[in-house]
Amino acid sequence: MPPEPPAGVPALPGPDGVLRCPWGASGPEDYRAYHDEEWGRPVHGEAALFERLVLEGFQSGLSWLTVLRKRPAFRAAFAGFDPEAVAAFGEADEARLLADAGIVRNRAKVRATITNARAVLALRESAPGGLEGLLDAVLAEHPPSGDVPVTTADVPARTSTSTALAKALARAGLTFVGPVTAQSLLEATGRVDDHLAGCAFRGAAAQAATRPVP
Numbered sequence: 566m567p568p569e570p571p572a573g574v575p576a577l578p579g580p581d582g583v584l585r586c587p588w589g590a591s592g593p594e595d596y597r598a599y600h601d602e603e604w605g606r607p608v609h610g611e612a613a614l615f616e617r618l619v620l621e622g623f624q625s626g627l628s629w630l631t632v633l634r635k636r637p638a639f640r641a642a643f644a645g646f647d648p649e650a651v652a653a654f655g656e657a658d659e660a661r662l663l664a665d666a667g668i669v670r671n672r673a674k675v676r677a678t679i680t681n682a683r684a685v686l687a688l689r690e691s692a693p694g695g696l697e698g699l700l701d702a703v704l705a706e707h708p709p710s711g712d713v714p715v716t717t718a719d720v721p722a723r724t725s726t727s728t729a730l731a732k733a734l735a736r737a738g739l740t741f742v743g744p745v746t747a748q749s750l751l752e753a754t755g756r757v758d759d760h761l762a763g764c765a766f767r768g769a770a771a772q773a774a775t776r777p778v779p
Contacts, residue, residue, distance in 0.1 A: 567586070567588045567589075567596070567599075567600070567604065567629055571717070572716070572717055572718040573716045573717060573718045574587045574716055574717045575587075575715060575716045575717075575761060575762075575763055576590070576761045576762070576763030576764045576765075577590040577591065578590060579591075579597060583765050584763050584764055584765050585597070585600060585601070585764050585765065585766065586600060586717075586760055586761050586764050586766075587717060588600065589601065589604075589764075589766075592630070593630070595630070595633060595634065596630060596633070599633055600766065601766055603753075604752065604753060604760075605752060605753075605755055605757075605758050605759065605760055605766065605767075605769060606755045606769055607754070607755035608753070608754035608755060609697060610697070611648060611685065611695055611696055611697065612645065612646050612647055612648065613646075614696050614697055614700070614754060615646050615648050615651075615681075615682065615685055615696065616639075616640070616646035617750055617753045617754055618681065618696075618739075618742065618750055619639070619643065619646060619678050619681070620632050620636065620639065621742075621746050621749045621750050621753065622674060622677060622678070622681075622741040622742060622746055623639070623668075623669045623671070623674050623678075624749070625674075625741070625745075625746060627669065631669070632669065635667060635668055635669065638665070638667030638668050639667075639668050641667070642661075642662055642665050642667065642668050643662075643678065648682040648685040648686055649682075649686065650682075651678060651679060651682035652679065652682040652683040652685075652686050654679045654682075658679075659672075659675055659676065659679070662675045663675060673741075674741060677740045677741040680738070680739070680740055681738075681739045681740065681741070681742075683738070684737050684738035684739045685739075687737070687738060688737055691737070692737070699733055699734070699737065700730070700754075700756065702733075703726070703729050703730045703733050704726065704756055706729070707725055707726045707729040707730075708726065709724065709726045709751070709756070709757050710724065710726075713762050713767075714759055714760075714761050714762065715761060715762045715763075716761065717761070719761075720759050720761075721748065721759075722745050722748060723744035723745050723747075723748050724744075724748060724757075726748075726751065726757070727744045727745070727747040727748035727750075727751055728744040728747070730744075730747040730750070730751065731743050731744045731746070731747040734747065
């Protein structure tokens with residue numbers, strides 16, 4: 566989840582004069598790159614979605630910049646977020662992770678990641694399309710409002726869609742995914758476009774989805 570600027574702020578020009586969401590306009594370069602190139606763009610595939618799910622969970626209570634800058638270490642520590650590999654982690658792996666200064670060393674979140682990997686594997690059998698299929702099913706049954714945020718005050722921390730998603734994930738055995746984390750997941754994976762109305766990157770997800778494959 567990106568940082569929360571003061572409420573009621575519209576899109577602002579960045580150092581290059583391009584209008585962006587305030588956190589992308591005024592933040593450090595790696596925040597700006599994440600805003601421009603990743604946030605709100607379509608993410609597909611089990612491992613990629615599992616990575617976003619795990620990182621959003623680890624971010625809870627912390628700065629997203631902290632997690633973003635630790636992402637390479639997270640990828641190395643969690644076997645590239647391969648659910649099969651993470652599901653096989655045991656006590657030795659847990660000890661290794663808790664000793665790894667490159668990641669966020671939180672025992673509950675580490676254990677939740679291993680639990681969630683096992684739940685993701687189970688979804689292959691219980692949900693058509695697995696984790697991605699579950700996301701798509703929730704969105705079909707509980708579609709986002711489609712409201713276009715004009716200022717930061719209009720960007721919701723949770724919605725009826727994210728609440729439904731959190732409940733569906735919990736029923737599937739996943740933990741540490743409440744409605745706020747679920748909303749962040751929807752935004753980060755391009756299922757919801759919460760770029761502000763004036764942001765030059767609003768609509769990037771739709772453009773990417775319709776762009777011809779070379």
